[in-house]
Amino acid sequence: MNSVTFTPAVPTLTYQRVVEQIEQAILSGEIKPGQHLPSERELMVQLSVSRPTVREALRVLQSQGLIASKPGGRGGPVVLPVSPETLGRSFTMAARIASLSLSELVQFRIVLESSACQLASALHTPEQLDQMRDAVQRMEAQVANGSEDFNRADLDFHAAIWDASHNSLLRVCGQAVAGSILNLMNDRMQRSEDSLSAMEGALERDRALFDAIAAGDSAAAGETARSAISAYFAEYLDDEGTRGLQALSG
Incomplete structure (x- = not known):
């Protein structure tokens, strides 16, 4: 039997799981460039997470250049097109x-x-x-x-x-x-x-x-x-x- 060494599993932070789900929705085309994400409240309900968790996930996505906040209007941040x-x-x-x-x-x-x-x-x-x-x-x-x-x-x-x-x-x-x-x-x-x-x-x-x-x-x-x-x-x-x-x- 081969000897395999495993390292302790690192728990994933909740906001990271939120980031991954939204990234996947963008990459799969479910949410297209120019469309809005659900509002913070809607994301809280759909993902069963707290408002701080949603806000941290959105902050990460914005720093990656995937979304941008748009003051006014309905819905959450808008999805940006991938740019050079x-x-x-x-x-x-x-x-x-x-x-x-x-x-x-x-x-x-x-x-x-x-x-x-x-x-x-x-x-x-x-x-x-x-x-x-x-x-x-x-x-x-x-x-x-x-x-x-x-x-x-x-x-x-x-x-x-x-x-x-x-x-x-x-x-x-x-x-x-x-x-x-x-x-x-x-x-x-x-x-x-x-x-x-x-x-x-x-x-x-x-x-x-x-x-x-x-x-x-x-x-x-x-x-x-x-x-x-x-x-x-x-x-x-x-x-x-x-x-x-x-x-x-x-």
């Missing part, structure tokens, strides 16, 4: 809680952004290409003004690429990853012995990426993105992280 912004908040929170390493964040960004650049090279609209061009021009103008404004323009450039990929998941996850390492980007420039050279190097790589996307060259766009991100962070990674970058960038 909601997913982005969840991803950012998960990244912080998991204490992801710089290596993991950079590797994930390479996977996301190289794919987004390849899609953007084929799917961008003239307006989206103009947004990329404008961001590059702002980067050029900000080189002399310091790394923080430069990095903001750089992020705008990559956000325009994610939009041009026409893939909401890539956009949301890419923006969340970029936001998680924004402070590291600023720190890199500020601690660099030659921040001007660092910014000029980043600008040169973004120009090359823009040219590949504008030309519709998906292979060059993907390769340029992988190389650019690897070059940007390589000096801050340990040996294992460096090997990972080499494997992804070829």
